[in-house]
Amino acid sequence: MPDTFETKKQEKTVVTDVPREAGVDLRLPAVVPAVPYPIETLVPQVNQQTPAVGQRVTRPDGRMHGLGQTKYIDDMSFPGMLHAKIKRAGIASARIVRIDTSAAEAMPGVMAVVTGRDIPVNSFGPSYQDQPVLADERVFHAGDGVAAVAALTEQIALDALEKVKVEYEPLPAVFDPVEALQESSHKVHGTDTNVYAKKTIRKGDVERGFAQADHVFENRFSTQMVEHVSLEPHAAIADWDANGRVTIWCTIGRITLARGDMARTLKHPMSRIRMVGTVVGGNFGGKNEITQEPVLALLSKKTGRPVKGVYSRGEEFTSTTTRHPIIMDYKTGVTKDGKIIARKVRLVLDGGAYCSWSETTLGKAAILSAGPYNIENLDVEAYVVYTNKTMTGAMRGFGAPQVCFAYESHMDDIAKALGIDPLEIRLRNAFGEGSASPTGQVLHSVVVKESLLKAAERFGWKEGRS
Amino acid sequence: MKGFEFVSAKDARHAVALMAEYGPKAKILAGGTDLLVDLKSVPEAPPAVIDITRAADMKEIKVTDRGLVIGALATHGEIMSSPEIRDRYPALVDAAHSIGAIQTRSLGTLGGNLVTAVPSLDSGPALVALEARVTIAGAGGSREMPLIEFFVGPRRTALKAGELLVDVVIPKKNLGKPAGFQKFGLRKGQALALVNSAASFWLDPAKKVFVDPCIALGAVAPTVIRAPKAEAYLAGKKVTPEAMAEAGRIAAGEAKPISDFRASADYRRDLIAVLTKRSLEGALAVAERNQKESRK
Amino acid sequence: MTDVVLRVNGRERKASVPPETTLLQLLREHLGLTGSKLGCDVGDCGACTVIVDGKAVNSCLMLAGQVDGREVLTIEGLATRDRLHPIQRAFEERASLQCGFCGPGSIMSAKALLDENLDPTPQEIRDALAGNLCRCTGYTKMIEAIQDAARELRTEKSARTAP
Numbered sequence: 001m002p003d004t005f006e007t008k009k010q011e012k013t014v015v016t017d018v019p020r021e022a023g024v025d026l027r028l029p030a031v032v033p034a035v036p037y038p039i040e041t042l043v044p045q046v047n048q049q050t051p052a053v054g055q056r057v058t059r060p061d062g063r064m065h066g067l068g069q070t071k072y073i074d075d076m077s078f079p080g081m082l083h084a085k086i087k088r089a090g091i092a093s094a095r096i097v098r099i100d101t102s103a104a105e106a107m108p109g110v111m112a113v114v115t116g117r118d119i120p121v122n123s124f125g126p127s128y129q130d131q132p133v134l135a136d137e138r139v140f141h142a143g144d145g146v147a148a149v150a151a152l153t154e155q156i157a158l159d160a161l162e163k164v165k166v167e168y169e170p171l172p173a174v175f176d177p178v179e180a181l182q183e184s185s186h187k188v189h190g191t192d193t194n195v196y197a198k199k200t201i202r203k204g205d206v207e208r209g210f211a212q213a214d215h216v217f218e219n220r221f222s223t224q225m226v227e228h229v230s231l232e233p234h235a236a237i238a239d240w241d242a243n244g245r246v247t248i249w250c251t252i253g254r255i256t257l258a259r260g261d262m263a264r265t266l267k268h269p270m271s272r273i274r275m276v277g278t279v280v281g282g283n284f285g286g287k288n289e290i291t292q293e294p295v296l297a298l299l300s301k302k303t304g305r306p307v308k309g310v311y312s313r314g315e316e317f318t319s320t321t322t323r324h325p326i327i328m329d330y331k332t333g334v335t336k337d338g339k340i341i342a343r344k345v346r347l348v349l350d351g352g353a354y355c356s357w358s359e360t361t362l363g364k365a366a367i368l369s370a371g372p373y374n375i376e377n378l379d380v381e382a383y384v385v386y387t388n389k390t391m392t393g394a395m396r397g398f399g400a401p402q403v404c405f406a407y408e409s410h411m412d413d414i415a416k417a418l419g420i421d422p423l424e425i426r427l428r429n430a431f432g433e434g435s436a437s438p439t440g441q442v443l444h445s446v447v448v449k450e451s452l453l454k455a456a457e458r459f460g461w462k463e464g465r466s
Numbered sequence: 467m468k469g470f471e472f473v474s475a476k477d478a479r480h481a482v483a484l485m486a487e488y489g490p491k492a493k494i495l496a497g498g499t500d501l502l503v504d505l506k507s508v509p510e511a512p513p514a515v516i517d518i519t520r521a522a523d524m525k526e527i528k529v530t531d532r533g534l535v536i537g538a539l540a541t542h543g544e545i546m547s548s549p550e551i552r553d554r555y556p557a558l559v560d561a562a563h564s565i566g567a568i569q570t571r572s573l574g575t576l577g578g579n580l581v582t583a584v585p586s587l588d589s590g591p592a593l594v595a596l597e598a599r600v601t602i603a604g605a606g607g608s609r610e611m612p613l614i615e616f617f618v619g620p621r622r623t624a625l626k627a628g629e630l631l632v633d634v635v636i637p638k639k640n641l642g643k644p645a646g647f648q649k650f651g652l653r654k655g656q657a658l659a660l661v662n663s664a665a666s667f668w669l670d671p672a673k674k675v676f677v678d679p680c681i682a683l684g685a686v687a688p689t690v691i692r693a694p695k696a697e698a699y700l701a702g703k704k705v706t707p708e709a710m711a712e713a714g715r716i717a718a719g720e721a722k723p724i725s726d727f728r729a730s731a732d733y734r735r736d737l738i739a740v741l742t743k744r745s746l747e748g749a750l751a752v753a754e755r756n757q758k759e760s761r762k
Numbered sequence: 763m764t765d766v767v768l769r770v771n772g773r774e775r776k777a778s779v780p781p782e783t784t785l786l787q788l789l790r791e792h793l794g795l796t797g798s799k800l801g802c803d804v805g806d807c808g809a810c811t812v813i814v815d816g817k818a819v820n821s822c823l824m825l826a827g828q829v830d831g832r833e834v835l836t837i838e839g840l841a842t843r844d845r846l847h848p849i850q851r852a853f854e855e856r857a858s859l860q861c862g863f864c865g866p867g868s869i870m871s872a873k874a875l876l877d878e879n880l881d882p883t884p885q886e887i888r889d890a891l892a893g894n895l896c897r898c899t900g901y902t903k904m905i906e907a908i909q910d911a912a913r914e915l916r917t918e919k920s921a922r923t924a925p
Contacts, residue, residue: 058857065862066850066869068797068837075796155467155782162509231801231809231863231897281799281863282897313802472764472781472827495825502784502823503804515781519828543817567893568871569808572817573824655892656806 046445061279070279073235073249074310081237082111084299084309085157086134086145086292087164088319092388093173093186094139096146096166103163104149109156112302113164114295115147120267126257126289128196130189131354131391133265133294139168140188140353143318143390148292150299150307173388177350178327180385188353188386196351197359199366201380201438209342209377213333217414221330221406225350226323228395232281233316238296239306244268246297249276250290253283258290265294285394286320289356321393324361324384325350328369328406333377338418338425345369347382347403349392356393358384365399370438371407372448373429378438421465423456467502468511475516477523478603478632486605488514490627495519496539497574499566500582524577524632527551534636538577542589543568545576555636556752557645557664557745561592564649567656577631580616583623586659586685590617592647594682594690595664595745596636604629614682617689643668643678644756646748648741652728659685660729663717663741669705669753676700681713681742686721686734693717696742705750714743766830770795771839779826786810786821788829789836797837797866801895808894811867812836818874820893837866840873848914849873852907860898868894872908880916882908 044050064070101113116122116136123129135144147164151157172186179185180194188194210216236250246268252258255275263270280287292309300307311320326349333342347365351358366382415425430448437443456462473488475481485492492514495501505511518524524539527548534550542562545551551558565571565579565588579589580600590613598613605628613634616624625631645666651657667679679700681693696717703709723734764781767774770793777792789795789812798821801809805820812821813835840847846854849872859865868891875882875890882890887905896904 056855058854059859061862062854062857062859063846063850065859065865066846066853067841068866070862071796072799072863074800075790159468229897231807231861231895232799233801280861282861284897310800313804467782467784469780469782472825474827495828498825498828499805499820499823502825505782506803511782515825517825517827566805567808568874568890569811569818569820569893570805570823572814573819655889 072232072281073237073251073278073308074232076237076249076278077308078237078239078306081306081308082150082152082299082303083154083157084148084150084292084296084307085154085161086295086309086315086319087147087149087161087166088142088315089135089139089144089146089166089168090142091139091168091170092142092175093171093188094168095171096135096137096139097169098167099147100165101147103165104147104160107151107156107160107163109152110149110160111152111305112150112299113147113160114298114302118298119265119294121265124261124265124290125355126357127359128355129264130196131356133290138171141388141390143315144353145292145295145319148295148299150303150305154310175387175389177325177348177385177387180387181348181383186388188388194385194387195383196355196386197362197384199362199380199382201366201378203375203379203438204342204377206342206344206377206379210331210333210344213341214336215414215418216331216333217410217417218329218331219410219413221328221409223326223328223402223405225325225390225392226395227317227320228282228284228286228322229316230280230282230284230286233311233313234287234291234320235308235310236293236296237306237308238293238300240297240300240304242304245272245274246300247274247276248293248297249278250293251280251283251287252277252290252293253280253287254289257288258293261290262294262297265290266297284396285357285398288394289321291320318390321356321391321395322352323395324358324365324392324399324402326365326399326402326406328403330406330410332410332414334414334418336418338415338420338428340373340375340429342377343370343375343379345378345380345382347380349382349384349399350387350389351384352387352389352391354391355384356391357398358392361392361394361399365403367437367439368400369403369407371404371411372431373426374431374435375429375438380438423452423461426452467505468508470505470511471514473514473516475518475521477521478518478630481516481518481521482603482605482628482630484514484516485628485630488516492516494581494630496578496581497541499570499574500578518630529641531638532635533638533641536576536634536636538580538631538633539575541573541575542566542571542579546571554642555592555596555645557592557595557647557666557748560647560748561588561649561662561664564588564647564651564659564662570656576634580613580634581623581625581631583617583619583621583689585620585688586662587690588649588659588662588684590690591662591664591682591684592645593634593636594692595645595666595680596640596643597680599635599637601632601635602629603632608632610635614690614692620688640666642756644749644752646745646750646752648745648748650737650741658728661685661723661734661737661741663738663745665742665745665749667700667746667749667753669750669757671757674705675702676705676709677702679713681717681745683717683721683738683742686723686738691721693720693742695720710743710746710750711739713746714739714741717742764827764830766826768829768831769833771834771836777826781825781827783826784822785812785814785824785826785829785834788826789821789834795836795838799863799866801863801867806895807864807867808871809864809867811870811894813870813874813877816874816877818871818890818893835870835873837870840869847873848918849876849908849911852910852914853904856903856907856910858900858903858907860900864894864896868896868904872904872911876908876912876915880912880919882912884909
């Protein structure tokens with residue numbers, strides 16, 4: 001396809017009359033003497049206070065950030081670089097009957113179009129390879145990509161997406177994780193069940209514990225979906241050269257894992273793939289796997305040019321991973337003086353359309369769901385289920401914040417009902433040195449009680465309540 | 467953004483002429499803080515964007531024989547720092563301050579905020595509580611109407627095709643009328659109002675009673691509304707904390723708030739009661755300060 | 763095409779751009795000044811903050827045509843060859859930036875504040891930063907840095923005005 005074309009659009013992309021004397025404004029600062037760091041090695045003993053605490057250190061990248069000279073992906077460009085945009089399904093569950101890209105391909109300035117069928121191996125994922133790079137046969141959530149365009153400008157690519165015609169046959173969908181557990185529910189991936197991972201932790205005899213308890217408390221807690229909203233959107237540049245070597249500049253935090261996924265999806269030797277992790281404008285767990293990178297690589301292969309893709313803020317919400325909403329049922333048996341003797345926990349994690357880092361999150365959520373408390377009789381069952389929603393994955397804490405909200409709220413309810421001070425009930429149950437976690441790990445350097453007491457003293461817990 | 471033509475208007479008259487030339491689909495760019503967001507997502511671009519940011523005659527804030535005239539192009543930042551407004555109308559300053567963040571306040575204009583006419587708009591209630599009027603220019607000349615009638619529905623105003631909001635006037639009779647403004651959002655900065663409320667009244671210096679009380683509420687109905695029952699209750703009543711609290715409760719009963727993901731209708735009603743009481747207290751503080759100063 | 767002549771960081775620049783070009787695109791794509799960032803493109807995050815005629819604005823919400831004849835200051839215009847701007851130095855020393863993406867915008871907001879008010883209260887600083895979102899949650903250190911910078915700028919000013 002020729003680069004030059006005779007339309008109104010042409011004048012918009014030709015910027016030769018714009019002076020490109022950018023360098024004059026990028027004034028370099030003089031180098032100031034570096035801050036010396038202590039270099040003698042120090043191996044602190046357990047529980048020993050190291051001198052690092054309280055020292056002021058600057059960040060090695062702080063100056064570049066403050067000068068605006070840090071080069072994030074969107075600040076980089078290469079000669080002949082094209083811009084890619086992805087068309088999103090906008091329908092949660094459907095069969096793709098046909099995709100017609102001819103009108104888009106015929107548009108001046110459009111250099112290449114790819115669909116799911118062009119992806120050599122159209123599945124990836126860190127635990128289960130259940131996620132397509134672009135939806136081909138089926139759409140599993142509204143944020144699924146169905147086609148991608150590389151064009152001379154971002155706006156031409158966006159205009160071309162409107163000309164990509166996709167015919168859908170709508171299918172049933174499921175959006176509620178509890179409903180997704182039921183046998184009669186729509187099965188997102190057509191398998192027997194929507195449950196794709198389960199963790200069980202059993203310790204002691206929880207039913208006997210409840211029988212012995214003076215009081216049994218039950219409550220349900222739930223949390224919502226949360227997007228990382230890193231200030232820099234997902235961005236990447238792919239360059240497939242004439243020797244078949246692909247270079248990807250990307251914001252991914254785990255480039256080695258991503259390299260494996262690239263090799264798989266592109267069916268290309270890993271040795272021919274080079275991933276360059278650039279400075280990332282915020283990750284928080286949301287940039288831990290590939291997103292558009294294989295698409296950009298294929299567009300680059302088709303056009304012989306570097307291709308850049310930057311997600312819009314809207315795509316960040318619909319088409320990248322989020323934090324799991326969890327429905328958490330707690331049942332806790334306590335003695336009248338507030339000692340927890342039995343706890344039953346049921347967690348249902350809303351996994352969205354694909355697994356992503358759900359399995360990891362599930363494990364952490366399950367292990368931590370009992371809280372930092374010694375509980376003799378414990379029964380935890382945790383499930384993660386598919387729904388036709390944006391996939392959930394890694395985010396700061398991997399499931400820990402959700403269960404912490406539940407067990408601490410539950411603890412407050414119990415304390416209130418028993419008339420025990422909320423701090424006191426925690427001290428009576430908290431882990432100590434040598435306590436074992438629910439999965440039997442013996443814990444050292446445990447300072448739960450000390451931390452609670454110190455915090456209570458610092459912010460005036462007692463004074464505030466009297 | 468999809469392509470469009472960009473034309474700049476020298477003044478209000480030029481803007482009206484350009485609107486006639488480019489037709490009703492052309493968009494007016496005043497501050498752009500809403501317009502550009504819309505233009506980035508519209509399926510079809512307008513034929514032209516008429517930039518009125520350079521129309522100096524629509525920017526002035528001054529006291530004339532019509533009253534306090536605030537040009538439609540005065541930015542929220544300019545309203546906050548205007549010597550005509552800064553000390554005399556804390557309610558207008560607070561309302562302007564509650565809009566967006568500094569970046570939006572240095573671009574966003576009073577006229578743009580009013581023309582957008584979202585139910586939660588922050589500049590509306592304080593002006594309605596001061597019984598502001600608007601001037602509208604069109605090809606056939608200009609007309610005036612009370613601001614409260616300018617709002618027709620959510621995102622709908624009384625502007626007809628080819629018409630331009632030129633200025634907002636606080637009428638002479640209300641010059642210096644003490645007023646208070648309160649907004650409650652989910653954050654202190656850059657948040658939409660769950661409820662906003664403004665109140666004004668003259669304080670009778672001898673009898674210490676409410677004279678001409680006026681209460682306006684935002685984000686609790688399709689447009690900014692007055693609370694006539696609460697106003698009637700206050701008129702002539704002795705200024706006391708109890709009376710102000712009761713007026714808040716009455717006002718809460720006069721609104722029709724909705725439940726949405728930001729807050730429930732019940733919560734909004736509670737907010738109306740509290741915020742109305744506080745905006746009355748704000749107006750009282752201004753009134754007392756004014757009386758103290760006039761005695762000096 | 764819209765022709766614009768403006769001053770950017772004290773230097774006159776000319777450009778002929780499509781009318782729908784935003785100020786941010788003009789700076790980043792046509793003038794090569796990539797310090798201002800695109801975060802949300804709807805005026806919420808403040809990563810694109812620049813100073814136009816002395817006022818902090820979201821450059822993603824202005825059209826290039828609007829800045830014709832105006833004075834624009836971007837993050838690239840703060841440091842000189844000899845030294846960092848006191849705000850930049852304070853941000854570096856206080857490690858106020860983590861991923862750094864919000865940094866240029868936050869620093870420009872701070873600059874607009876300190877240009878008008880050399881002795882801001884913490885509340886005034888918060889107000890000035892309300893339109894700059896930092897997802898690494900580093901506001902406290904930014905506020906401290908802005909206080910440091912204000913102190914330094916006050917000292918400089920009194921040294922200049924001293925007889």
